Amino acid sequence: KFAEGESASQKVIFNYPQERELIISAYSLLGNCQYNQEKYEEALSTFQALAEKYPGSNLIPAALLRMGECYEQLGDDDESFSVFRTIVRDFAGFERADFAQWKIASYFIKKEDYTQAALELENLISNFPGSSYLLDAYYWRGWSFYKLDNFLQAGAA
Structure with a gap:
């Protein structure tokens, strides 16, 4: 199912370039499909593209969260930490900011x-x-x- 979602999202991005909200949702869905298929580098690129192309989107905090998780899965704890710190600093009202704060604390526990x-x-x-x-x-x-x-x-x- 995730592969189907990935394919459908790519088609939306390609076929409807002028539909801003649709494209933003498609990027988010594409990144999540890639993440759930353990394609962490691809997912990271997708979420980075979303954040760069649509910085004012309300999906940015969720995209950043997934970016942090991608970096973590790829073994880059320092980048992961940096992204989670950005969420807590810039999006404290985000519904999962507590998770980002937990990941920050976990980073320091891991580093002793x-x-x-x-x-x-x-x-x-x-x-x-x-x-x-x-x-x-x-x-x-x-x-x-x-x-x-x-x-x-x-x-x-």
Whole structure:
């Protein structure tokens, strides 16, 4: 089904170049179809094209999120981090900005930079009080404090 969606999206992009909203949706669908087929480099290129050609689109935050996930799948953690940071900085109201903040914190946990991880987890807890990542954030904030030998804060987390 994703291959069919990919083909249909490409046809829309080719056949209706003047239909802005249709093209934007087609780029988004194309990128997601490519991503779901594990064609991460192609998906990344598609989402980059969407972001470059239609910077004011309301689909930009979702495109950036997928770009971050593509970079992550391709093993480029630094680029992934940069994209997730852009989402949190520029699109804090985006419905999945909490996920981007979680990915930022996870980046520092992976790098064993527990001081920065604790700060980023605190940002998640403070800025996204309804997030589904809160329990994980509290756990990993406590773990980060523990790794920093800050046992009092680790126990309070």
